[in-house]
Amino acid sequence: MEKLNIAGGDPLRGTVHISGAKNSAVALIPATILADSPVTIEGLPHISDIDTLRDLxxxxxxKYAAS
Structure with missing residues (x-):
């Protein structure tokens, strides 16, 4: 598995496309805690793990909003 190490003082902005697989979603949702601004994640699978993370x-x- 490849890693991306970023060193610098500039904020990161942009869009990342990741598969909607369970393993991706279960890692991405907790990572949103580190964001300073709202995060949009599209294409999440409809599984109980996602509901549990939302509740946590x-x-x-x-705040969590589904559309």
Whole structure:
């Protein structure tokens, strides 16, 4: 597996396309906690793991909106 190490003082902006596989989603949702601004994740699979992570995020003050 490849890694991307970023060193620098400039903020990162952009779009990343990742598959909607369970393993990707279960890693991405907790990573949103580190963001300073709202994060949009599209194409999440409809599985109970996603519901559990949503509930955990809301428990610690995060907001989740499905469209």
């Amino acid at each position: 995020l809301e428990e610690i003050g995060g």
